[in-house]
Amino acid sequence: MKARLVALFLALLLLPLGLALWLGVRSLQDGQSSAQTQARAVWSGPVQDLRNRVGAFVQGVEERLRAAGVQDPLVKTFFLVRDGVVVEPTRYRAGAPDPFFDRTAGLWDQRFWDRGGTEGALAPTAGWKSWSASGGPGFVYWYRDPRDSRVVRGVEVDTWAFLSRLSATLPELHWTRTEGADRALVLRDSGGKTFHRWGRWEPGDAPALLSLPLASPFDGWEFRLFLAPTALGDSSLQWTLLFALVALGLAGVLGLGAWVFVRTLGASLEEAGQRVRFVNQVSHELKTPLTNILLYGELLEGALGPRPDPRVSDYLEVIRGESGRLGRLITNVLTFAKKDRPDSPRPRPMIWDEVVDAALKPFRPGLADRGLELVRVPGAADAAGEWDPDWVGQILGNLVSNAEKYAAEGRRVEVTTGATVDGVWVRVSDRGPGIPPGAAERIFQPFARLDDKLTAGASGTGLGLGIARDLARRHQGSLVLEPTETGASFLLTLPLVPGTEP
């Protein structure tokens, strides 16, 4: 009774267990063979490619041999057969048999050039004959003379020059170290010896997963592919593989997105960086000749004598004015690139109106030339404080030259100064086309030239306002665009003494 119970219990427990085990093993085997089928499908393409490559190589050699001369390193001996009789090379020379016939013994009783095609078909017009001897393999290429079908021309190729070129034709497969460790693709010669190999796995006696024979003249040669079980994968691995594939796919999509994003961003950043570097270098190079132009302009003026031709004076004035403008442009660029700029201003005790007047002075001739009237409304003749005149000059220079460039039609630029309890200000306003409300902040960004008719035809680096504001801020002041009815109006405010809040 008890024994029966135990037996029943065991049967109930073991039967499903055994069934599960059997099923597991079955599915594992199925998995193995399906993995092999899959691997075969995956690999047949690449291996076929290699075989095609060898085919193309052979074709190239054939064309070369038809045109070759005795100097060709691929050529060992030329031979010529007429009406089935070898006429060249001569079989006996100086009483001794030509070694060519030793090497190719066994070829000549076959009339190989008449064989090949099926019965009744035309005799082939070209082909290869290969053989294996103790000294290594041999290859002969022959073709029927296109002008005389009784003549067969042939070349015994230099075996190792030929095979060396074959070896160099075989491409690298660029397997990684781990890939190379669990697979081997071998090109075996007709003697079963490895001629070339990819991958380092030693298959031992394992059968090849795939073998692909080569065409003539490599009769008996074949590509053989071996994969280690780890490379084949088993059924449990297949699930992992599936998951890995899905994960890989997802990661791929995400990665691609990220890549595109980073690429685009990186490209534009890189482009901007290049632009700055280039402009920077060019600008720096321009400084030296410019200094010389200015210097020699002054020397020339000094050399003119007391009563120069008024036209010459005019010309000189233009040269100096334009050189000054160029100088400011270069300074702007270099300031932007933070190359030539001290990090902080170097303030000196000064009167505000005098600082502004000095800064405006170089612009007066240029403005006058363009028909712009500079209206100066001084209101800070008593405001004494400490400012960096170079910085103020650069800020005002940028504002005034903007007016000069974009607002010449307004005929008037007004520069007003004033003082408060703890600071000073200067306002530069023109009567030009003004700045659209939406662009109020954008104009201070580097390279932000407004892309409309306003800037069309006007030149500039697109750096001036940004630099001006930056300088103002680092002088502990501010530069803002004021809302106006007409034209543009910029207000620069600076503290009396830097170090105190404006």
Place this chain on the structure above:
Amino acid sequence: MKKILMTAALGLAGLSLWAAEITLTADLVSPVLKAGEKQTTWLKVGLKGFEWAAGNRTPAALNVALVLDRSGSMEGQKLDRAKEAAKMAVRRLSDRDILSIVTFESEVQVLLPATRVTDKKSILALIDGIESDGSTALFGGVSRGAAEVRKFLTRNGVNRIILLSDGMANVGPDSPSALGDLGSGLRREGISVSTIGLGLDYNEDLMTRLAQTSDGNHAFVQEPRDLARIFDLEFDDALAVVARDLKLTLDFQGGSMPLRILNRPGEVTGRSVSLDLAQLASGQEKYFLFEVEVPSLASGKTVDLVSVRTSYGNLATGKPGLQTVKASVSGSSDPQAVKRSMRPDVAEAVGIQQSVEAGQRALDLKDKGDAEAARKVLEESAADLSALGRALPAPSAAVQAAAEKANEDASAIADDTKDYNQLRKSMKADQFSSQNQQRY
């Protein structure tokens, strides 16, 4: 006046350039032979490269492929030293030279496709990245190196493959005869292969054969630390090449007949012999020794023996060069006159080459297991050399050294406690060097 001086100076400069040609010599070991009997004697035909300014490389550009074994056995010090040596070599090249680097193990990789040596930094970094693994696909490596050199094959420079390997070729063709044939094919294209065997596991027959048939150099480097020095010497040699594609033709006259060439490949059929050399370096003398049968001569009679002609590419001028020379022989019944006519340099060359021949015979005997016979051959060779040394009018350091070497080898070859593998590699390398008048 100034103009005349200038013209004269130019003329002189032109002259010195024109004068930079190789020297061709043809000398019998004794140009006076005993009258009245048919006899055999030795003829030495020498080719000497003109001296190029010491320390200066010749104008010839290099097109060189470094083919480096990176199989598993190279791991550690061997590979480290090989990389160092390769890097040192790269530093010696200039931007008109072309370099490619091929590495091989079970597979073959082109590490650096043939390129002008302009960016040394990147090349050095590539070399640093070489890692060891796998077996030795030597044939594939050399084949790929050849393909790279072929891309920039030049007639006015030096096309060379420098092969470094420490092991038996075990992937792909591996017989000395296959590699030898590969070498002759490459030589026909103007490419030489210098082979450097590292350690004690490479196949010296294969490596010397490949170097021999392609007219390259060969070296046995037992210790990895010597690699840099050997690479340096190899590049010294490549950078000193002054002539290439030397074709040599000999026409024997007056009933004389060449019997064989000593220790250099080349067949003798009939009275006309054609030979060639791939290259000749600055100051280097390469020579061929012919055993010649001279018919019976009447006393006091002089006959033309041979006229020799060589054509070659002069790498200094970039033009073809041509030199000719003749040798004659006279009969004498005065034995003293025969003795006096002896040319010590020819006698020395014959002695050295005969000792090389004896050394090869000794290795064959030892390979067959007859160590005693091998020892005897070497001892006899040492005795012959000593006798030659005494017969020479002035002591010869080369003969002296060869005699000592033969004695050393004699005792080593019969000594079972000594490593024959090591001895065989070193003897093979020495024989190769003597036989080809290698510069190092």
